[in-house]
Amino acid sequence: xxxxxxxxxxxxxxxxxxxxxxxIEDLSALEPSAREATAARRIxxxxxxxxxxxHGPLLRTALLKLGEQEHVLLLCMHHIxxxxxxxxxxxxxxxxxxxxxxENRSAALPxxxxxxxxxxAWQRRVLKDSx
Numbered sequence: 477x478x479x480x481x482x483x484x485x486x487x488x489x490x491x492x493x494x495x496x497x498x499x500i501e502d503l504s505a506l507e508p509s510a511r512e513a514t515a516a517r518r519i520x521x522x523x524x525x526x527x528x529x530x531h532g533p534l535l536r537t538a539l540l541k542l543g544e545q546e547h548v549l550l551l552c553m554h555h556i557x558x559x560x561x562x563x564x565x566x567x568x569x570x571x572x573x574x575x576x577x578x579e580n581r582s583a584a585l586p587x588x589x590x591x592x593x594x595x596x597a598w599q600r601r602v603l604k605d606s607x
Contacts, residue, residue, distance in 0.1 A: 504544070537551055
């Protein structure tokens with residue numbers, strides 16, 4: 477989360493939760509056109525719902541069940557916590573975990589060489605030194 481200290485934003489890194497709430501909405505009983513419209517509406521609602529930067533969470537999730545084998549996973553996050561490169565990594569890793577679960581194997585995820593907060597601190601130093 478982010479608060480303000482003396483007019484400057486301050487990042488607060490919280491411990492990882494033991495579990496993450498995943499709301500599941502079963503739309504499978506709806507007619508196909510209503511199911512698609514409802515899913516599109518839910519996606520739009522989530523995308524337009526504001527975030528509370530100070531209290532969080534800055535990531536919201538939901539699973540829309542469209543059919544027995546068809547689902548939509550909503551991952552809605554504030555742009556302050558992820559850039560395009562990070563989202564690309566997240567999508568690849570979620571796809572790998574999903575595949576691993578389907579194949580009953582361990583996910584092959586690379587070890588992180590650096591934490592984001594360390595990278596951000598390095599980037600601030602580089603930008604400060606270049607001015």
